[in-house]
Amino acid sequence: MQFLASALEQDHPALHQAFRTELQAFSERTRVDMSPMLSNLIVKVCYRFPNIARATVLKRVLVVSDSGRIHAEFLASFLKSLFNGSDFSAIEVTAFDLEEYSAPSFQSSAPQYDILLTTLLPLPNLHLFETVIQIEDLPSRENLNVFSIAIYGGPAASAVKQPVD
Incomplete structure (x- = not known):
């Protein structure tokens, strides 16, 4: 024990x-x-x-896709199905397309997110996020592992990409 x-x-x-x-x-x-x-x-x-x-502190995640809002919503749904359960939630996910992310009004809402997942780097305003992770259009195991480390922490947390603006 x-x-x-x-x-x-x-x-x-x-x-x-x-x-x-x-x-x-x-x-x-x-x-x-x-x-x-x-x-x-x-x-x-x-x-x-x-x-x-x-169990973990709920992480607020913003998913930004360069393939449009439908793709961003697919990624958000995919991640929620993997990281949330019926009796707990590890992540709260919002999906944006590139146009919504680039809007001038976005800067005021950015601080409410802990993690930015994006299919495209570099992006403007990366300094507004604690953690930035680039993922593929269909996230690989490596992408999911890095995301998991960002959520739950652990010894490999330094592997998580930090924002560089």
């Missing part, structure tokens, strides 16, 4: 810290030190709720 709890701690440090904090608060209220049970608790909760290991 220690191995599984350690893996969760490495892959999802914020979730592990939340478990630790809540168990500490429970221990203080009951006046019983429950900290040795942390690994056991984590494994049992993950067994009962398997999707908890996919």
Whole structure:
């Protein structure tokens, strides 16, 4: 059980810290030190709720396609079907075509997005985004892996392309 709890701690440090904090608060209220049970608790909760290991802070994603709005909406739908489940959401996706992205009014709404996924680089205003990832018209496994790292973090997060304007 220690191995599984350690893996969760490495892959999802914020979730592990939340478990630790809540168990500490429970221990203080009951006046019983429950900290040795942390690994056991984590494994049992993950067994009962398997999707908890996919828990993350909701990321707001903007998809911009140079092939038009219908293609951008296809990409958004494809990504939502892969990264969201019936009982959790990891991403909230908005689709734009190149014309909408290039509109002067766009700059004021850009800060509401965490990640820009685009089929075309370079684009103007990349500095407005925390993370910029170029994807293919039909995302490859490598594209999806880089996107997954941007969502969930982890040791390979430096592989995610940062905006260069």
